[in-house]
Amino acid sequence: MRAVGDCDALGNWSLDAGAQLTWQEGDSWSVQLDMSPGDHSFKLVITKPDGSAYWEEGDNRVLSAAAPRAGAPMSATCRFGDTASTNVLADADMAPAQLQVGGSGAAGRSGASANGAAGRSAGGGGGANGAVANGAAGGSAAESAAAKLAAEALKQAQQEPASAAEAEQLQAAVDAAAARVADLDRRKDALAAKLESLQVEMETKLDVKLDDGRGRSPSPPPRPAAANKEAARSVSPPPRPSYGSPKPATAAAPVETGWLFRSSDDGDAAASSGRTGLLLLGLLPILLPLCLGAYVQLSIAFPELHLPPVPLKELKAAAEQLGGTLGERWAALQASAQQAGEQGLSILQAAGKSATAGLQEASQAAAKQASAATDAVAKQASGATDAVAKQAAAAADSAKQLAVAKK
Structure with missing residues (x-):
């Protein structure tokens, strides 16, 4: 974890030159700096071994190093991710300008939040004019959303992740x-x-x-397009099925003259003769008076x-x-x-x-x-x-x- 700000002790907004904090027990990180009196802007940055960095989101922290007399010792405490809470306390027993970062979750954020902050080291060094006021210069919106999600999850965990x-x-x-x-x-x-x-x-x-x-025939095929009308006319339509119609006669089959002379079996001569006799009986009432x-x-x-x-x-x-x-x-x-x-x-x-x-x-x-x-x-x-x-x-x-x- 580094403290990067707008003075020489804080690296003049250069990530590599920022003050390196030392991990203490629990979730506390601390560093001792010699700073000139006045108001200084800075932010805390988590770095990874691969060179990527995760900057705090939000406005820059403001550290008021003014004191009743120059060189008076003072202490500043803050919580990572909460840029609005930077408490400065004067304490004669403490070493000059000791910056302590503590509170539950401070050390934990250094591990999980760095996952979604690859490539921020280049955007972090915005120069001495404080161009990294939001702590996310050079980072994408997706990285910012991932960092927010990780910060919320770690805030609920309340333990070292x-x-x-x-x-x-x-x-x-x-x-x-x-x-x-x-x-x-x-x-x-x-x-x-x-x-x-x-x-x-x-x-x-x-x-x-x-x-x-x-007993209904299937629906006819769709009508052909205009370009294929001539071809469609040359093709004869499929024959419509007729239900109950007699079988077509072959070349060797005898010609059938009517239903009275046709039997269910073509070889049944007895049935044909019986129907012929029935026809003659039906004609007798007409033929008999004529004959008389x-x-x-x-x-x-x-x-x-x-x-x-x-x-x-x-x-x-x-x-x-x-x-x-x-x-x-x-x-x-x-x-x-x-x-x-x-x-x-x-x-x-x-x-x-x-x-x-x-x-x-x-x-x-x-x-x-x-x-x-x-x-x-x-x-x-x-x-x-x-x-x-x-x-x-x-x-x-x-x-x-x-x-x-x-x-």
């Missing part, structure tokens, strides 16, 4: 913990964005599946043919029998159509329920994934905070152990 190396280790641990917390925040934001994109993609896929299940009318006209126009009379009773009985058969067939067709409609409706209802259940399950799964990701990020952040607290506690314990070892 760790060395400058321990303070540097503590600061490095705090910086590493802060970087870790910032990295966790970035990872949390990236994970949240990824989850949101996955949820949007999942909802889009579910919407497309629901549309396909209800033609027969009567022939018998009238050509009596020489001696055509037998028309058996009306037999025809009536055959027509009634045919009508009963057609009625039974028609009732069977209606029952079959109703059954097929009910089956189709049940299939559609089951598909809708399945799609709704799938959508709900997917939404619940996405919500669970988002909740699990949020919990994981929160646990990581909590773990990082606990790690920072543990590192700080470990650093404090190391400082206490070092203090005990020094004593």
